[in-house]
Amino acid sequence: MDIILITTVIASLFLVIGIAEPLAAWLRLPYSVILAVVGMLIGAAAIFFLRTEFTDALNPVAEAILGLPIRSNVFLYVFLPTLLFQATLGMNLRRMLDDWVPILVLAVVAVVVATLSVGYALSWFSTLPLAACLLVGAIVSTTDPSAVVSIFRSISAPRRLARIIEGESLLNDAAAIALFGLFMGFVMLGLPDPTLGDALGRFPLLIGGGAAVGWITSHFAIWIMAFFKSHERAQISVSVALPYLAYIGAEQSIGASGVIAVVTAGLTMNLTGPGRLPPQAWAHLREIWDLLAHWAGALIFILAALLIPRLLEEVRAADFALVGVVIIAAVTARAVILFGLLPLLTLLRVSPAVERPYRIAILWGGLRGAVTLALALAVTESIRVPLEIKRVVGILATGFTLFTLMVQGTTLRSVISWLGLDRLSPIDEALSRQVVAVALQTVREDVARTTENYELSRDIVRSEAKTFGERLDGAVEKAEDSADILDRDRITLGLIALAGHERDTILARVRERTISARMAEQVLSDADRLIEGARSGGRNGYQRAARLSVAYGRSFQTAVALQRRLGLAKPLARLTADRFELLLSQRLILRDLGAFIDGRIRRIHGRRVGDLLHELLSRRLEATDTALEGLRLQYPGYAEELERRFIRRTALRLEEREYNAMREDALIGAEVYTALMQNLGARRAAAEERPSLDIALQRAELVRQFPLFTGFDDAALKRLGRALQTVYVNAGKVIARKDSIADSVYFIASGAVELESAGQTWRLGRGEMFGQLAILTQKARRAEVRAIAPSTLLMLDEARFRRLLERSPTLQEAVRISAEQRGLDPALFLPMGTKDS
Structure with a gap:
């Protein structure tokens, strides 16, 4: 095939990707659905022009489209690792762990139940062997990560709901592909009907082996990236290689799950990457992976949709009934898990409660997409599968995918709205009105100062002031109507806002390198815990989370036991040094929060709430100072070294700011600026190195005092x-x-x-x-x-x-x-x- 023609087709697909996103926003439809429709239209048009005598001018283009090397391995080995890795990089693992039980139930148990339900239902209503029916069940049991993640991020769904569905879609591929491989072997070899034990027996190797390969590969990649500290593009290049090496290594070396390997590698990178890479390099890496995943997700939908017209070419009237059987069996199996098993686990206190509206949204949000089509394509590509089984599997998988995309996908936004999950709670609604009133008041004051500074025409100012004043009066009236918010709720909202501002301040300090990259993830995790604690438990939840941030955790107690019983001092020394730095970082952040309470929270929620938040902040600062003082007393020399390091890093940040200002003012040229920044970078690398802690030496010093x-x-x-x-x-x-x-x-x-x-x-x-x-x-x-x-x-x-x-x-x-x-x-x-x- 002509390379120019192939390049033109690929460039045109990127053009379609660029147009589809604003089109989806204009039509208020999910982006994935638009891509699927466009892909099907392109595929159908190519078949039409190639098989009719309407015109021969477009035949080369149609041949190029239909001749694209779209195989099942392209989806599984090229696009899927990118989507999985990027999703895990942006995942908040701690908050995901809060719902690990429902996520695993949906990712594993629901897949097995859906496979069996669809398989046995088809065996009753069709002439296919049971192994082939179970193969269809495995193919349609996996929700597609690119479909689910893109849709739930594009609508105003609650974040917990999105986390559960995203977590399920990331992990259920492993279970579905494992079952697919098992039943595919039975179909190709014509073996007797399989049992459930045959399927579940492979899971330990698939999951454990995949996790081990992903963990080892990720740690090796992180070691290489940390070695190239001053070469950002080299670090990003290594990160691009990581998911593919993990996926292929797990699949080809030990027969484990490549999906689990990629997810494990991404989670490992998510947890350790911020502490080993410079903040700017980590931010750029995340941005590039967001773009790669955007392209991969769009291409996987378009290319998969191109296949749909071909897969449906031999459809018969009886096949529609079988598609209906698959739909009913799959949806029923998912409903049994959501409305039967999950409430039972909650009653047994094994799982956190998942509210009924959430479960309805999860039921309707189980979309299928490119992964299902890729597995069906793998069946149709095999020369060892009987022709009739190929035809039926392709039609059933494609028909079910079209149902989830065209019916569930297009109505998901309406279902979310019907359930009220896209609306603010009465408290948040009342708060928003007060925020608007306070914001408009501040804007009016700033506009008045601006008009005075620029000496604008009085008539124009008077006219605009009247219009703005009417809007402000309306906002104040609405705010007064919402003045019945309980003090308890005001305190909760104030604490959520305070914890959110604390998180923003941490991010700013990380970018400025005042807080080291090593501690960034820990302090951000503590801030997230404060937000969640305030949301779920109000003042008491916030205080519990605050106490946890200065307490000795289980890992610390484990390190103590290792040091006492086995004489291993390194884990304890590292965690003690981390605790030192963590407390120093916390104290730095806490001292900046008082101004936010006075400048923002007090104006919105009143003086009483502001005073209470000041009191809670003072308690946190006192607890942090007490814990820090205890470490200072125990390790006096080490505390002094850490504080000196903090001062050096602050001085380097200020020095960098001065050089940037001089460059912008043209006081220094590019050559001088480059030389200064290189010297600054070398000194910063030295300042980033944390002094080592010798516990035995410090204990002797403590005993002496x-x-x-x-x-x-x-x-x-x-x-x-x-x-x-x-x-x-x-x-x-x-x-x-x-x-x-x-x-x-x-x-x-x-x-x-x-x-x-x-x-x-x-x-x-x-x-x-x-x-x-x-x-x-x-x-x-x-x-x-x-x-x-x-x-x-x-x-x-x-x-x-x-x-x-x-x-x-x-x-x-x-x-x-x-x-x-x-x-x-x-x-x-x-x-x-x-x-x-």
Whole structure:
């Protein structure tokens, strides 16, 4: 085929892609539906001109269109990895995990149920063998990611609804393709009818193997990209290769799921990429992948739609009835999962509740597209499948795809509107009216200043002011009608706005490189948790999320256990350094939020809400400062190094701003500017390197500064530092229970604890100890000890404590004072040589 003609056809397809998007917006139809219709029209026109004698002038074009190398592997190996990888790059994994149960149910269980339902329904109403019927079920059971994602992003659907459907469409391909491969083998080889166990037996290898290949490939790619720190185009080129290598590696090397491999690779890149790549490079990478996915999604629909006229050429009247059977069976199976299994899982507290309107939208949003057509095409391409099975499979898959696109796709926007999912809640509606009133008031003040500065004609100003004033009066009147928002709701909305502004501030600081790329994902995740907490739980939810942001997480506790039991200090050192940097970043952000409360939230929600938000912000800042101070006390030298690094990075940012300003003002030329920026880049790379944390060295320094260990020589301090074990506890955690056997003494390095016994309460802070009285009396503990702040404790076993007590007058005095405070005889707790002193 002439290369010029092929190039012309491909360029024309891109022209169609460019025209289809504004056309879809004008017709208020999903973009994917427009592309599918255009593709079918192009395919039908090519067949028409080639097979009629109407004109021969367009025959070369028609031959070029019909001769395009459109095979099933083109869809599965060229377009699908791009779509899957880009979707996972933009996914908020933490929020997706909130709905992991319904997503997995729809992605795996629903696929199996739909396959069996369609397969057995067809076997009752057709003469096809059961294996062929189940093959059709597997083909039509997968929702298409390009169809679903593009449609739900183009309409005003709630984000949770979109996340569930997107998550399902990304993962169900693996299950459907696995079942397809199994039943395709039975059909081609003419084997006996398969069982469900045969199908499910392959899932562990498909999923586990695919995840392993994706994880390994992604980490290798990220290592290469991080090595090319100053070569942005090289990083982007490596990212383009990643999904294809993961997909092909999983499919061809171990027979695992390429879909799962690509999704795993994308999620791994999503989680680790922002911390390993410069912020600007990461932003450009995301932009390029958005464009690649846009082209891939459009081309996959157009090219797949070109096939539809050919697949339907041999359709018969009886085939329409079978298409109806497939539609009814597939929709019924999906409804059983959504309205039967999911509510049952919610009742059993296994899954979060999915509201009924959401389930209706998910039922109607299960669109099929290019993936279904690609699998059907693979059947028609096989020379080992009987001709009648090829014909029926192609027609049924195509007919069902057309139904979902032309019926469900075109009415999905109306269904969303009918369910009320595209409308603001009464609270949000009332809030929007108040926001408009405040915004217009601000605009009027700014316009008045502008007209004075430019000395505009008074008549024109008066005329425009009258028009604008009428609009402002109307907005104020609507806002007054909405003044019945409850204070509780105002607080919730204010907290959501505050957390949203916190997220925007974090992004700005990341772009300025004030916050390192390593910490960007963590602080953004904390901000998202604050938003979700405020939405779901109001003030209490926001406070819970705020406490979690400064608490010691499970990974930290695991690292502590590894260090204590196996002597592995590196994980703990890394997480401790991350916690340092995280707290420094949080404090930086929190100090900037007060102005937003005064400038925006107070004007919209009133003084009382503003004051309350200031109080909550002060508590967060106090908790952050307390946690940071505890780390400073524990690791004084390291805290100083991190703060110096922060100052250096801030200075470099300001220096870069000055160079840019001088370049814009033509004070320096391109040569000088390039040289300055290269020097700046080298110093910035050095400043980005985080100093290492030596836990053993820092602990020895801490022991040296501990008041209870004064008078010890260096050798004794070193021995004591090796003997002490570090324990991290969150606020509210019980450290020692009443009536338990005491075997250790705890020294408080940072934080605070509360002792409760016989209705009395004592609070201890840094530099104090507890547990010594129970050990010395050799009786069960008389008090319960609970942390009242995130605390770092140094733990010493009983034998070492007794030896230490005999040698340390300072420690003996501390024991005497603690006994007297609790009304006990100090002589009962001291070594024999010290009782009379």
